[in-house]
Amino acid sequence: MCGLCCILTRRGSKLCFTDVVDSILLENLQRRGPDSHSTLTSTMPGAANICSSRKEQVVLSHSDGDVENMTKSLKFSYDCLLSGHVLNMRGSMCSQPACDDIGNMLLWNGEVFDGIAVAEEENDTQKMLEALGSCHSDKASLLNLLSTVRGPWALIYMQRSAGALWFGRDYFGRRSLLWHFASGDPPEYVAICSVGIRPSKVPLIDWHEIPANGIYRIDLQQQAESTLLIEHFPWRRDINDLPETSISCERYFPKSVHIHVCNSLPSLTSPVPPLSFDAGPVRDLTADLAGISQRTIGQTVDLSALYSEERLVAVHRFIEVLSEAVHRRVCSIRSLTPSLSIADVNVSQSGVAVLFSGGLDSIVLAVLAHRHVPPGESIDLLNVAFEQKRLAQCDTVKKGDIEGLEDDQKGTDSSFEVPDRLTARSGLQALQALCPGRQWILVEINISRTELADERRRRITHLVYPADTVLDDSIGCALWFAARGQGTCWRDKVQGGGCSYTSTARVLFSGVGADEQLAGYSRHRQRFATSSWPGLASELQMELDRISQRNLGRDDRIVSDHGKEASAICVILLEMMVETLQNEVLWTEKLGSFYIQYRSSRFPYLDEDVVAFLSSLPLWLKADLRLPRGIGDKLLLRLAAHWLGLTDASTLPKRAMQFGSRIARLEGSRERGSDCCHRLQEL
Numbered sequence: 001m002c003g004l005c006c007i008l009t010r011r012g013s014k015l016c017f018t019d020v021v022d023s024i025l026l027e028n029l030q031r032r033g034p035d036s037h038s039t040l041t042s043t044m045p046g047a048a049n050i051c052s053s054r055k056e057q058v059v060l061s062h063s064d065g066d067v068e069n070m071t072k073s074l075k076f077s078y079d080c081l082l083s084g085h086v087l088n089m090r091g092s093m094c095s096q097p098a099c100d101d102i103g104n105m106l107l108w109n110g111e112v113f114d115g116i117a118v119a120e121e122e123n124d125t126q127k128m129l130e131a132l133g134s135c136h137s138d139k140a141s142l143l144n145l146l147s148t149v150r151g152p153w154a155l156i157y158m159q160r161s162a163g164a165l166w167f168g169r170d171y172f173g174r175r176s177l178l179w180h181f182a183s184g185d186p187p188e189y190v191a192i193c194s195v196g197i198r199p200s201k202v203p204l205i206d207w208h209e210i211p212a213n214g215i216y217r218i219d220l221q222q223q224a225e226s227t228l229l230i231e232h233f234p235w236r237r238d239i240n241d242l243p244e245t246s247i248s249c250e251r252y253f254p255k256s257v258h259i260h261v262c263n264s265l266p267s268l269t270s271p272v273p274p275l276s277f278d279a280g281p282v283r284d285l286t287a288d289l290a291g292i293s294q295r296t297i298g299q300t301v302d303l304s305a306l307y308s309e310e311r312l313v314a315v316h317r318f319i320e321v322l323s324e325a326v327h328r329r330v331c332s333i334r335s336l337t338p339s340l341s342i343a344d345v346n347v348s349q350s351g352v353a354v355l356f357s358g359g360l361d362s363i364v365l366a367v368l369a370h371r372h373v374p375p376g377e378s379i380d381l382l383n384v385a386f387e388q389k390r391l392a393q394c395d396t397v398k399k400g401d402i403e404g405l406e407d408d409q410k411g412t413d414s415s416f417e418v419p420d421r422l423t424a425r426s427g428l429q430a431l432q433a434l435c436p437g438r439q440w441i442l443v444e445i446n447i448s449r450t451e452l453a454d455e456r457r458r459r460i461t462h463l464v465y466p467a468d469t470v471l472d473d474s475i476g477c478a479l480w481f482a483a484r485g486q487g488t489c490w491r492d493k494v495q496g497g498g499c500s501y502t503s504t505a506r507v508l509f510s511g512v513g514a515d516e517q518l519a520g521y522s523r524h525r526q527r528f529a530t531s532s533w534p535g536l537a538s539e540l541q542m543e544l545d546r547i548s549q550r551n552l553g554r555d556d557r558i559v560s561d562h563g564k565e566a567s568a569i570c571v572i573l574l575e576m577m578v579e580t581l582q583n584e585v586l587w588t589e590k591l592g593s594f595y596i597q598y599r600s601s602r603f604p605y606l607d608e609d610v611v612a613f614l615s616s617l618p619l620w621l622k623a624d625l626r627l628p629r630g631i632g633d634k635l636l637l638r639l640a641a642h643w644l645g646l647t648d649a650s651t652l653p654k655r656a657m658q659f660g661s662r663i664a665r666l667e668g669s670r671e672r673g674s675d676c677c678h679r680l681q682e683l
Helices: 023-032 124-133 139-148 248-252 285-294 309-331 360-372 419-434 449-464 470-484 514-518 522-545 547-559 568-579 584-588 608-616 635-643
Strands: 003-010 036-044 058-061 078-086 105-110 153-159 164-169 178-181 189-193 214-219 228-236 257-261 340-342 345-347 352-355 379-386 388-390 413-415 440-447 486-492 496-502 507-509 600-602
Touching: 003 023, 003 105, 003 153, 003 164, 023 078, 023 449, 078 105, 078 153, 105 124, 124 139, 124 153, 139 214, 309 360, 309 507, 309 608, 309 635, 352 360, 352 470, 360 379, 360 419, 360 507, 360 514, 360 635, 379 419, 379 470, 419 440, 419 486, 440 470, 449 470, 449 547, 470 547, 514 522, 514 608, 514 635, 522 547, 547 600
Parallel strands: 228 257, 345 496, 352 379, 352 507, 379 440, 507 600
Antiparallel strands: 003 078, 003 189, 036 058, 036 078, 105 153, 153 164, 164 214, 178 189, 214 228, 340 345, 388 413, 440 486, 486 496
């Protein structure tokens, strides 16, 4: 994960770097990329002042103060400051902004999994710079290049050869990118950044998410004195797919900023086809319902009753495509630091962690990760729970069964036995039975009310911003603490919680995308009940179209604030200290301060090949909402889980993170998810 920042100013502006990037924003950027920090200033000429000498155009400096500009004597139109903060995940270190011989500069936050050849030892930032440079000044070549890249990405590209600034995000918006326009005609400056800060002082610097509906271009040589024109090249599914002539974000632009939607060729080609609206021939339900009834033992449903030739073909192909998506996201991880185990405190050597509720989406990813993670390496399962009040003694509620507790029940004891905690422990047992050779580490992350309030005010509110709803708050907080990976190891029912534990995994798998594509939400049942198969198809297409607007940018900002890779030098020093100390535990409690915090989130369910495969299937093979809840929703994934041996998990009902972790019950019970969250405003 990397932190990107670009500030574009008019020639002659007295704006300083720190006027836009204050200490909090700079910290946010640096936490995203701790390996390298540098800044380049490019002075772009107007149409009549093009300078060919690179020494007059580009100045390299460090981001520890205002950037010195050595070209003030030249009458150019624009200054462009690019600041890069790098988390090196692949190949040798490539500092950013990366710059080629003719002055093109690239800020890149992404993973190239396909579309451009990147060898295991190569750095994808450098390969992307070379590929973009080969496009020269040809718009069509550059757009075609970006259309072929597979994987999550956000970029800011100063195309020196054309006097243009390009920026944007991948089709699903899996990496965050925000923009801010200052006042003025035209704006005094434009800022583009991976992360913002919630405004608390006047004048307010309000950030907005850059829509992931295409790529944007500013022609720095053709700008009028009083306006700023931004070209927008939308994603298209095919040549006949004509996008809207305006975009919703224009409502918060200054009057002097105009978006021109380029409907004519060249254009960006969508990496996935449109959703198939084909619902049939729909399988007759009689045999399915009879089979389920006959093979139900107690509360356990045997989904093998739903196997048919067509479904099995789809299940096998789905497992194959999803497994390959997981493999692509595992194989590029750099070698890990050896594990450190001292007394009763452990720091793992896990390279991969899974956001783990024990539910269907996460446990399938865990099993598939097992296929591709080296055998001697552990896999962390990160499970978060928020402090709940419960009765000290309650005759009507079994110990640990918090499902029966109401908000108005009073008690003196705290509890972290939330629904996701219980299913996670069951899921751990299932994984241990299915994959006994793997070391699975269930990290139980318990968050008190005090810690929640403190970290929300200190970190989370700035990372969630510009999102501001109750739902954003609940999911953002749960995800931030889960991604931090600090908790205790769960052993078993007899021994309970074990030692303190800090995950070092640098890749975090998330199950985002499964519900949206496989009809996992209750609103999908409602739409199916009123509009049948055509209505469901429209709903699922809308889910996929708006997924970048709903959560992926927010999730990227949250997860990227963390990570757990240890510095090898710190590990060696710690081992030397421990050898000379009698009280080992006292020192190992301080281990966390020696660990660099960074993490990269990855979404296998949103892999382009996975989405393309699911989009091509008839609806009834993916979900059949005529079947009961916990069976018909996400039917294809449930059958895949059953085939993989996860029989109990295959019929678990959908439960959202904010409810499973019980963070949603800590605050006002009458709040709606879409309400503006006042807690995020309390700085």
